[in-house]
Amino acid sequence: MNTCKAFFKSGPTLVGIGIAFAFLLIFFIVWLTAYDGVSDRLENLRVGIVDHETTFYSSILEDSLPFTTITIDNESAGMEQLNKREIEMLIVIPEGFTNSIQTEEGVMEYYINQAAPSMSKQMMENAVKEITTKLNEYIFTVKKEQVINVPEEYIKEGMQLLSYQSVRTEIVQVNHTEGFAATMVPLLIILASFVGSMLMSLNLYQATQNLKSSFNKWSILLSRFSIQLIVSGCLAVLTISLLLLFQFELQVSVFESIIFQTLVYLSFLCFTQMFTILFGMAGMLFNIISLSIQLVTAGVIVPRVLLSDFYQQLSTVFPATYGTSGYFTIIYGGASLTEEMLLLCSIIVITFGVTVVRVVLTKEKNEEVSLQGN
Structure with missing residues (x-):
């Protein structure tokens, strides 16, 4: 007990205990206040869209995404912004996309920068799935109403909309590193x-x-x-x-x-x-x-x-x-x-x-x- 009292009479002991408490308080206060409301600021993330078709599909993408979307003239400019981490993802609607989905399967291209925070990459990958789902639902509905190139078995009542895929995703991981x-x-x-x-x-x-x-x-x-x-x-x-x-x-x-x-x-x-x-x-x-x-x-x-x-x-x-x-x-x-x-x-x-x-x-x-x- 005397040794314990001697420790508490020593300045370094009190400083060490104070630092331990300070570490805990500082990390709690800073981390919890910094991460508060992160999910409410998704519009701060930027996604670029290159639309070679100049169709209404880009507007569907804008409505589907919780992020800020910007229109980019071409892939070269988009890739430059992606590499500089000015945008999180680049979406390319290729030329002939509308015609391809009418006759067969259209391909939507997504470029996701891997040189980015883990949370950002995961959110972009989830967004791709949601976009594909909404596009397929929309295109299926239009085709069903117009009866354009939709096999009869897919028009039957109760059939899942996504049983018929008009849009296929092609994800390119830019600056990818294994592991x-x-x-x-x-x-x-x-x-x-x-x-x-x-x-x-x-x-x-x-x-x-x-x-x-x-x-x-x-x-x-x-x-x-x-x-x-x-x-x-x-x-x-x-x-x-x-x-x-x-x-x-x-x-x-x-x-x-x-x-x-x-x-x-x-x-x-x-x-x-x-x-x-x-x-x-x-x-x-x-x-x-x-x-x-x-x-x-x-x-x-x-x-x-x-x-x-x-x-x-x-x-x-x-x-x-x-x-x-x-x-x-x-x-x-x-x-x-x-x-x-x-x-x-x-x-x-x-x-x-x-x-x-x-x-x-x-x-x-x-x-x-x-x-x-x-």
Whole structure:
């Protein structure tokens, strides 16, 4: 019992218990508020339609889908938007579709981008089934009334409408990668990178406190950044090597992947370092909050467009958002890493700039001593 009392009289014990409670409260509050109302914002998902027939079938698709539909001139423009993840699915009504369903079976083409959150892909696949069902029901009804190319056995009363198929679906999985593990790679790397950077920043801060009396603040800051840059590069090499070891096929070059992961880890380190420099040990609370928010808003499982406007805007300032987007490209392909890399560089510059300003305003030990002597 005396030992137990001694533990509770120790500051680190109370801090550890407080962190455990903070983790639980923060994750509950952030995750439940962020995911609230996701199913009510399905219209935020965008689907493109290329209609070569210029018929009323595109209007049927628009009425059938709970998503926002946009008309696209051709497949080339549609595929470009699909690869950039500006739309979730591309629907193509081929030329001659109306004539084909009158004489035989028409084919409706659906292109679904696999470099997207799991929830988005599943919703698009379910939407394809619903669209096909409604189109077949509608076309069957028209044919039954006009008695056009419908076998007599299908017109008999009580026969299931879907016994006669006029429309067949052709689903093309764009940027497809085999294996369920590939879908979890972005989340795995982002989570491991941020937690690792958070713990590293904490330990570097504690080391800084011990070195303050022996070295000036600028040499400490420069050394910290040098260590962060070297560690980021080494961890990037290790990360990409592990992906290759586990036989993941990278859709961009190994060199570009390493540079990208270096920027991801360095942005995480500068981000978490900023809070520890600004607030000391209390900065870890802000890092815990940012960890929770980034896991929700990064767009690995749930598309960011389905979150509330507040969380969508908040996601734009966090590096995990661009890290996730970049890893969709590395694992699935379809887009370029240039934009994500530039945004990560911006985050590095801004967060390190805030750290520099804080260091400028910090008085060194020898300055404090001289002021006290005067």
